[in-house]
Amino acid sequence: MSIGPLITAGELAVELSAGRPVTVLDATLVLRRPRHDGDFVAESGRGRWLDAHIPGSRHIAVDTDLSVPHPTQHDHHPEADVLASNLAAAGIGPDTSVVAYDTVGGLWAARVWYLLDWIGIDVRVLDGGIAAWRDAGLPTATGEDAPVATPRASWQVTTKREAWVDRAEIELLVGCGNLVCGLPEDAFQGTVPTRYSRRGHIPGSTNVPARALSGDDGRLLSPGEIRARYLEAGVDLDREVLLYCGGGISATANALALAHAGVRHVRVYDGSLEEWSADPALPLVVAASA
Template sequence: MTSPFISVSELSDALGSDRPPVVLDASLELHPPRYDGDYRRDNGRPRWLAGHIPGSHHVDVATRFSDTTAKLNYTHPEPQQIADELARLGVAADTDVVIYDTTGTVWAARLWYLLRWIGVRARVLDGGLGAWKAAGQPIENGEAVEAAPVAAWTATVARKAWVSQQELVERSASDSRPLVCSLPAGSFAGTDPTRYSRRGHIPGSVNVSSRDLFKADGTLKSRVEVILAYDGAGVDTQAVGASGTEEVLLYCGGGITASAGALTLAAIGVKAVRIYDGSLEEWSANPALPLEVSSP
């Protein structure tokens, strides 16, 4: 199994090879809500300008790799829009891509998930820029040389990636596919403020916080720890990993943290994953759809 993660040493070696990967910084900061409805985000480009992996390019996932005409934040774009944006960044269909961020891996994971959807070979730097710095690797700041575009290429969908709201509404109680909320426990329980219309979680879902699957230094926890986290929540990772086809369905607030969930599942061999892209932003806006909160 090829890991969806790449280590600092592996990336360092790859950058010195005859065919180095294109390195993309996907940093974006989505601030924790201070009260219900509080939605604040900052572009990650200033972070990239302050220090980045040499030769990397910053990408704004919220605008360049999202459908900005959609009503919901971060709605996935059409496959061809992704391919066109990648071509502008010097990425062809057969180019290796390494993605990192400085904001907890979730934005790198989102871009990884989009690229994986259309079959681009992408990996995420384990530990992000922090791990790169800690290893004594070189850092640049300021503007970089502009990416040399490649010829436009045609995107093709490589795997199923998305589950619709309607499919979840129609999901029966006998549906054995696990539905996992990747948000922190307080968001799942409804005890923490939410950015969205209502607090709580989709009935029948279980909680595995993606952020809790990473160590304090930003690297992924051990394989055993990740498996135990999912198994402890009721996701039979051995069964879904062995079958290769039994799905795990993921959601969060807007499809971002769920992408980190997909990344951690891929790291333990579970690849049949789909994300509810509208997630709680869409679900909570419809008062006819139920949400559950934990008892005090």
């Protein structure tokens, strides 16, 4: 098993050149900025993968391959055994070592990491994504060069950690939970259009934007800097941290950053604002200027 949740471009290149069996997944999905409330537009990242990718990597569609239909959410996590079955069809088993990356800032790679880590698979995220790979002077490939995945027999998940918190529990904790939103500050305050039904944030929650936990080069900040960001936001890192965002993606990037900082007692509200805002009876806080 890997020691930490991240791998550098240089480390990955060494593992691949040494012939270590590593499955590299490009998890790119493109979410367009909303032009008005309720404007949710997602585009496959496969075209970007075809244009340039780490040699031997495969593209995985997080919104279909690793998600299941849900009444209010686009990217809801499958049950553990369903996830294992989907992964087996892609040639990934409980003994597979996986590295995930994307080309859009790392949020989708973090989602892959969170899902696979949940069921005990050895998974790491390429720190800085494909930009870091290029910065290291490493080559990219184009077109269909990925090996065809050989399906494996599905397995029953026996090892998984507590990873999810549902709406009912969040409702009980409104105003008194260690609840953190990973959206940008303007989305948290409700001052810009949202992809979801209503603007704002869950009462009592605080804001640690996921993208603010990386530097200009896309690499995660140091563990000390990440911990400092949470402490400045009033988060008690000695207690369980509950994470949410718009649709459960940025929240997993927050979870990745916390794991990098040595904090693993976290759970993600997967429905996040996409589910919460769909019920007009549930409260949301919006800045007065919105």
